[in-house]
Amino acid sequence: MNRMQQSVDSTQAIAESDAIAVERTLAGDRDAYRVLVERHSHNVFRLAYRMTGNRHDAEEVVQEAFLRGYQKLGQFAARSNFGTWVYRIAANYAIDRMRRRQKEDARREAPRTDGKDGMEDDPLNRVKDEAPTPERLTQSIELRKQMEHALAALSEAERTAFVMRHWEGCGIEEIAAVLKSSSNATKNTVFRAVQKLRIALQPFVETRAQARAMGTES
Amino acid sequence: MKHVTEEELIAYRERVAEQRSMISEHLAACKECRQELERIEAVLEALDSLPVPDPGADYGRQVWKEIAPRLTVKPERWWQVWLEPRRLAAAGAVLALIVAAFVAGRVTNRGGTGDNVASKEQVRERVLVVAVGEHLGHSERMLVELSNAAPNDPKQREVNISAEQRRAEDLLQENRLYRQTALQEGDAGLASVLDELERVLLDVAHSPDQVTPAQLEAIQKKIEARGILFKVRVVNKELQQRQEASEPAPSQNDSTKRKRSNI
Numbered sequence: 001m002n003r004m005q006q007s008v009d010s011t012q013a014i015a016e017s018d019a020i021a022v023e024r025t026l027a028g029d030r031d032a033y034r035v036l037v038e039r040h041s042h043n044v045f046r047l048a049y050r051m052t053g054n055r056h057d058a059e060e061v062v063q064e065a066f067l068r069g070y071q072k073l074g075q076f077a078a079r080s081n082f083g084t085w086v087y088r089i090a091a092n093y094a095i096d097r098m099r100r101r102q103k104e105d106a107r108r109e110a111p112r113t114d115g116k117d118g119m120e121d122d123p124l125n126r127v128k129d130e131a132p133t134p135e136r137l138t139q140s141i142e143l144r145k146q147m148e149h150a151l152a153a154l155s156e157a158e159r160t161a162f163v164m165r166h167w168e169g170c171g172i173e174e175i176a177a178v179l180k181s182s183s184n185a186t187k188n189t190v191f192r193a194v195q196k197l198r199i200a201l202q203p204f205v206e207t208r209a210q211a212r213a214m215g216t217e218s
Numbered sequence: 219m220k221h222v223t224e225e226e227l228i229a230y231r232e233r234v235a236e237q238r239s240m241i242s243e244h245l246a247a248c249k250e251c252r253q254e255l256e257r258i259e260a261v262l263e264a265l266d267s268l269p270v271p272d273p274g275a276d277y278g279r280q281v282w283k284e285i286a287p288r289l290t291v292k293p294e295r296w297w298q299v300w301l302e303p304r305r306l307a308a309a310g311a312v313l314a315l316i317v318a319a320f321v322a323g324r325v326t327n328r329g330g331t332g333d334n335v336a337s338k339e340q341v342r343e344r345v346l347v348v349a350v351g352e353h354l355g356h357s358e359r360m361l362v363e364l365s366n367a368a369p370n371d372p373k374q375r376e377v378n379i380s381a382e383q384r385r386a387e388d389l390l391q392e393n394r395l396y397r398q399t400a401l402q403e404g405d406a407g408l409a410s411v412l413d414e415l416e417r418v419l420l421d422v423a424h425s426p427d428q429v430t431p432a433q434l435e436a437i438q439k440k441i442e443a444r445g446i447l448f449k450v451r452v453v454n455k456e457l458q459q460r461q462e463a464s465e466p467a468p469s470q471n472d473s474t475k476r477k478r479s480n481i
């Protein structure tokens with residue numbers, strides 16, 4: 001049996017086992033839900049961390065996703081995949097949380113948003129302004145900071161689309177369902193996200209590549 | 219040679235391109251586009267190096283420990299959800315409207331003369347007017363309560379609007395039925411106000427259970443900006459006038475005679 005076949009079989013076995021756990025939970029066996037929580041927590045955490053960008057928020061998202069999943073379990077269609085379903089709940093909650101965080105941040109930063117030269121306060125501009133010296137650029141940690149800044153500068157829809165597509169390999173239809181958008185609009189959102197990341201990061205990535213080529217970075 | 223656009227290259231790299239084979243063929247022949255794709259890939263590969271912290275092998279158990287005490291209410295199957303008293307009440311109201319309209323049609327249809335057909339329409343309209351009037355009254359009360367909601371304490375970080383949210387969900391179901399009926403009856407004005415009301419109800423129904431004072435203010439501003447409360451009041455008043463105007467003059471028809479004979 002090849003590896004791909006094994007992987008498909010294993011996914012099917014998990015889905016079947018999930019369906020049994022869902023049925024038992026609905027029949028009143030609360031501990032059956034524990035199996036689902038323990039099985040899917042890591043995946044949901046990875047998604048939540050990539051979407052929120054910090055561990056504390058990611059842990060909150062994971063807990064809330066499983067709580068909401070439990071409350072809405074009756075609406076879960078048995079033929080669906082529980083992992084995908086709870087994943088979607090987590091993505092929706094992470095979006096709400098990011099939106100709330102952005103609004104709070106915007107309120108706090110309100111007095112500073114009116115630039116002296118009247119330029120729009122685009123977070124990507126801030127990334128450029130905070131560009132470190134070429135020496136420091138050679139350090140991976142600086143690139144990492146830039147990447148975190150660039151990801152944080154994406155809108156919540158762009159970040160969600162990018163995380164779900166690029167890192168989590170979700171289908172466009174699935175992402176569109178989370179974003180409550182059409183497939184074409186979702187594809188555009190993925191494009192905008194990558195384009196913005198590229199604008200923000202390409203100079204740093206190229207500088208690091210040059211430094212590597214010259215042997216100045218270990 | 220026409221080059222592949224940045225959008226197409228990104229779609230190709232993220233495996234969402236529609237003309238994948240065409241782009242592959244072009245890339246095989248075009249060095250410039252290949253280099254452009256490599257630049258995009260370099261950025262994406264750098265992003266792939268961003269670490270995700272390992273929450274630990276027993277993370278699943280930790281999550282369960284955190285949430286288990288909060289899993290107090292037993293989850294319900296979808297059909298059990300529909301048997302909740304509040305949903306049953308909403309469904310009952312809708313059923314009552316349908317039955318009333320049906321009975322009204324049967325009663326007034328006897329004889330089948332032109333006058334009776336007109337009367338049947340009038341009775342149906344009266345039933346709709348009464349039911350919609352009641353629905354608008356309930357919606358108005360819910361919106362007024364939501365518009366006046368405020369944190370009990372200035373330091374309170376979140377306000378619970380779950381009661382209004384549940385009422386909005388119920389009203390939403392009724393509203394859809396009345397809007398469709400109004401459209402079928404050719405009452406475009408009423409259908410338009412119900413459509414606007416539906417959007418507001420949808421917003422409220424889809425809000426989180428707990429909202430921050432800022433979120434609450436945003437909802438209240440939205441209600442105010444749409445002027446929906448005013449419109450609901452005006453339409454409700456008009457419906458009351460229509461109801462009064464369409465009240466049948468006392469006449470000795472069969473049904474009233476029968477009623478009187480029962481007293």
